[in-house]
C-alpha cells in the first residue's frame with residue numbers, strides 16, 4: 423500500500439493540490455517522531471499562517487484509523503505513526519502478490535520516452551568513458567519500462583564525418599582484410615591512429631576524396647565503411663550483452679543525411695539562419711550562447727545539424743512525451759544550443775528534450791586520457807573486474823560450485839554498480855578494490871545479502887507467510903518501511919533521472935536486513951515470529967532482486 427497516497431488522500435488544504443501534498447510527505451529522519459511526516463512550511467505562504475499553526479489545525483481535523491494510528495504536530499511538522507502490523511501485512515502481501523513486478527506501476531501508461539544512450543562511434547572501441555552512458559541509459563530504459571512507459575532505446579551512431587575517409591585511406595595503404603577481420607575494431611582503430619601519426623599531404627587529400635566517395639554513394643567506399651560498421655556493432659553487442667542493455671533503433675547520424683535539408687529550409691523560412699564568415703549559423707547571442715553552426719562555409723553539415731533533424735524525426739516518428747540524451751556534461755553547450763534552436767523554430771515540444779548529463783569516470787592510477795595515449799578500454803575493465811571477482815568469491819567460499827558463473831554476475835554487477843552508485847553528474851574514480859568489496863556500499867554487499875537470505879530460506883524449506891496481526895519489533899519494522907518505500911523510490915529515480923536512488927535503496931535495504939538478521943533469530947524463532955521473519959526475508963530477497971534487475975545486475979543464489 424502506498425502510505426504517502428493514503429495520507430495525501432486524507433489531508434485537504436485549500437489552494438494546495440493533492441500531488442503537492444503527496445510529494446511533500448516524507449520519511450522523518452528520526453523514526454521516534456513518526457513513520458511519515460508532512461512538513462508544513464511550504465503551505466505557510468498560501469494559508470498565511472505559521473507552519474506550527476497549520477500542523478496543529480491539520481492534526482485536529484485528522485481522524486486516525488486502522489492504518490494511521492497516531493498523529494502529532496511538532497514544530498511545524500505533522501507526524502504520523504502507522505499501524506505497524508497493518509503496514510507489515512499490506513507490504514508483504516503486495517510483494518508476494520506482485521513478485522518480480524513489485525515496484526512496477528502503470529503511471530507511465532500511454533506515454534513514450536525516447537532514450538538516446540551509449541551512442542557508439544563507428545570504428546572507435548569503447549573506453550571507460552562510455553561506461554556511464556551505457557549503464558545509466560540502460561537503467562533508465564528498464565526503469566521507465568517498469569513504470570509502464572513505452573520506451574524507445576536509441577543508439578545514435580557516430581557514423582558520419584571525414585574520419586571515415588581517413589580510415590578507408592589508411593586501410594587502402596596499410597590494411598589487409600584478414601587482419602582487420604581478425605583484429606576487429608582494435609585493428610581498425612590502429613589504422614586510424616596510424617593515419618593521424620603518419621599521413622602526409624598526399625594521403626590527406628586522398629582521405630578527403632574517399633569521404634566524398636562515401637557521400638556520393640560510391641560502391642566500394644561504402645562497402646568498406648559498412649564492413650567497419652558491422653565489425654563495430656559486433657564488438658559493442660558483446661559488451662551490451664554483458665551489461666544487459668538493448669536498443670530499439672540504431673538510426674545514427676548518417677541516417678539523417680537526407681533529413682537535414684528540410685530543417686535548413688525551415689530555419690531559412692523562419693528567418694533564423696544568418697551568414698557568418700561564409701557559414702550558416704543561428705545566432706544565440708540573445709541567450710548568452712555562442713552561435714549554433716548549421717552549415718560550414720564548404721556547405722558541410724555539422725553534429726548539431728544532424729541532432730536537429732534527429733529530434734524532429736523522433737518527435738514525428740515516436741511522438742515522445744520526453745526525449746532523453748544520456749551524454750557526458752562536456753556536451754552541455756551543444757544540447758543547450760540544439761534545444762534552443764528547436765524552441766526558436768516554434769517546436770513547443772522542445773521543452774520535453776532533456777540532456778541527462780553525467781560526470782567523468784577515471785581509474786585510480788590516473789585519469790583516462792586519449793591524448794596521452796593512456797586509454798583504458800571498457801572490455802579490459804569488465805574482464806579484469808570479472809577476474810578479480812573470481813578471486814574474491816573463491817577466497818570467501820572456496821567450495822562454491824559454478825564459481826565462473828557467479829564471478830561473472832559479481833564482476834559485471836560491480837562494474838555497473840560502481841558507475842551508478844553516485845549522483846550521475848559527479849566525476850568518479852573507479853577502484854577495483856572498492857567496487858568488489860564485500861563491505862561497504864557495493865553490489866557485492868547487496869548480492870551477498872541475497873545469498874544470505876537465500877540460504878536462510880532454503881534451510882527453512884521455503885516456508886514463511888504473512889501473519890495477520892503480527893506486531894513487528896523495531897528492527898523488523900525498519901525493514902518493512904524500507905520495503906514499502908520501493909515503489910516511491912522508483913518514481914523519484916525516474917523523475918530525477920537518477921538510477922543511483924535505486925542503488926542506494928538496495929544498499930539501505932541490505933543494511934537494514936543485516937541488522938535484523940544479526941539481532942533477531944530467524945530459524946530458531948518460533949511460531950508466528952518465525953513465520954513472519956521468514957516472510958520478511960523472502961520479501962527482502964525479492965525486492966533486492968527487483969532493484970538490481972532494473973540496474974542490469976543479476977543475483978547468484980549462492981556466494
Ligand code: ARG
Nearest residue numbers: 538541542543578580729749
Ligand atoms: N557519439 C557521440 C559522442 O560520442 C554521442 C552522441 C549522443 N547523442 C546525440 N544525439 N548527440 O560524443
